[in-house]
Amino acid sequence: MYSGMTPKALEWQKKIRKFVNDELIPWEVHAEKNDGDLPKDIEKKHRDIAISLGLPGMGISKESGGLGLNMFEQMIIWEQLGRVTNALCWCFSEAQDWMEENFNDFQKENYLKPLLNGTKKECYAITEKGAGSDVDGSIETTAEKKGDQYIINGEKWYVTSANLADFFFLQAKIKSGENKDKHSLFIIDKDTEGIELIDTPKFSHTYAHHHSIYRFNNVSIPSKNIIGNEGIGMDYTHSWFRHERLGIAARCCGAAERLIDEATIFAKERESFGDKISNYQAIQFMLADCVNELASTRLMLYEICKAHDSNQDVKILHGKCSMIKLLASEMANKIADRAVQIFGGRGYMRENVAERYYRELRVDRIWEGTSEIHRIIIANSLYKRGLKSLIE
Numbered sequence: 001m002y003s004g005m006t007p008k009a010l011e012w013q014k015k016i017r018k019f020v021n022d023e024l025i026p027w028e029v030h031a032e033k034n035d036g037d038l039p040k041d042i043e044k045k046h047r048d049i050a051i052s053l054g055l056p057g058m059g060i061s062k063e064s065g066g067l068g069l070n071m072f073e074q075m076i077i078w079e080q081l082g083r084v085t086n087a088l089c090w091c092f093s094e095a096q097d098w099m100e101e102n103f104n105d106f107q108k109e110n111y112l113k114p115l116l117n118g119t120k121k122e123c124y125a126i127t128e129k130g131a132g133s134d135v136d137g138s139i140e141t142t143a144e145k146k147g148d149q150y151i152i153n154g155e156k157w158y159v160t161s162a163n164l165a166d167f168f169f170l171q172a173k174i175k176s177g178e179n180k181d182k183h184s185l186f187i188i189d190k191d192t193e194g195i196e197l198i199d200t201p202k203f204s205h206t207y208a209h210h211h212s213i214y215r216f217n218n219v220s221i222p223s224k225n226i227i228g229n230e231g232i233g234m235d236y237t238h239s240w241f242r243h244e245r246l247g248i249a250a251r252c253c254g255a256a257e258r259l260i261d262e263a264t265i266f267a268k269e270r271e272s273f274g275d276k277i278s279n280y281q282a283i284q285f286m287l288a289d290c291v292n293e294l295a296s297t298r299l300m301l302y303e304i305c306k307a308h309d310s311n312q313d314v315k316i317l318h319g320k321c322s323m324i325k326l327l328a329s330e331m332a333n334k335i336a337d338r339a340v341q342i343f344g345g346r347g348y349m350r351e352n353v354a355e356r357y358y359r360e361l362r363v364d365r366i367w368e369g370t371s372e373i374h375r376i377i378i379a380n381s382l383y384k385r386g387l388k389s390l391i392e
């Protein structure tokens, strides 16, 4: 349906679809029944395949050891990875283009390269107890320069994958000096003295990746661990947000495709009142709405990726990433709800793919900016730059 599809993107789509179908999907129910965990040899197998495919460096240039794929090709991959539940697609760490552009030589050697070859894993510590949606205004974690060290103090909430990670990207405000209160982004090794695990709350989904709370007590790190300069941390966070928001939208499209496929197969087999339920209009209407919503969302996702690849103004792109994150996450949640309904009682069983997506997709309307925050970003972009900039 999409006129901009390319042979290269189709090739990636096919390759990743096979990986997801043959290797990841068969382990979903095991993960669900075992707190998200897989046998160690299977976990290693998945990671090795992902690394051999080059997935940790999708958007990193070939000169730096990546695949050099454009955003459209990367999102074709993430869309396929979204077709598996229980976060089994998070079997590799992803280095992003903003890291390649902004890391100093020390950081490239000690963090970018290990991300690419799978020997180190990252996590992001931005949110705090009092700073969720209002990242910019309310962060209280501080970084104080002392000689050639920064001293970090604060508490970070919901640090996804920190239990499996080797280092944090941590956002803090500079404590004193000419950049006082300005945001900066730091890399902190997880084994640094003063890092305290406070709590590992349970969440709706069943993932091996936890979302724990950490306290940083006078954590001393070398000043070469600041990314770029003091005061521009929010720029990197915005780059990361844009990438993640597209990634969430792509995974939501993949999830929606899987849900429609599975619900259709079931509807064609299941009999009630002497007929297949697929022959009842109530079921047909639900499936038809799902198809339409997925098809239109995917088109918008692909067009926004293309806008990204043609270097559209970053402020306009920021608004567009909010548009697609909002649309795709709400679309996928609606489709999961309908899929549970089509499966009937089976759709409420944890063994069932619709039940798992019903829980798992809910957070896509919350993390990387809530749906309300994305509506605010879109409205602000509309007021500042006009409707044309957002829809053309």
Ligand SMILES: Cc1cc2nc3c(=O)[nH]c(=O)nc-3n(C[C@H](O)[C@H](O)[C@H](O)COP(=O)(O)OP(=O)(O)OC[C@H]3O[C@@H](n4cnc5c(N)ncnc54)[C@H](O)[C@@H]3O)c2cc1C
Residues within 6 Å of the ligand: 123, 124, 125, 126, 127, 131, 132, 133, 134, 157, 158, 159, 160, 161, 203, 211, 363, 366, 367, 368, 369, 370, 371, 372, 373, 376
């Ligand atoms: C499972 C999980 C994993 C996460 N992983 C990470 C991670 O790895 N790293 C990280 O840094 N963070 C992470 N987060 C944090 C996540 O990004 C925040 O939860 C999210 O940004 C919302 O912040 P909050 O929870 O503090 O909600 P709040 O900001 O307190 O919002 C509460 C409600 O108020 C609404 N609201 C707030 N402000 C406005 C407004 N101006 N107008 C209208 N409505 C408003 C919100 O939309 C929401 O409905 C994770 C969260 C979860 C649940």
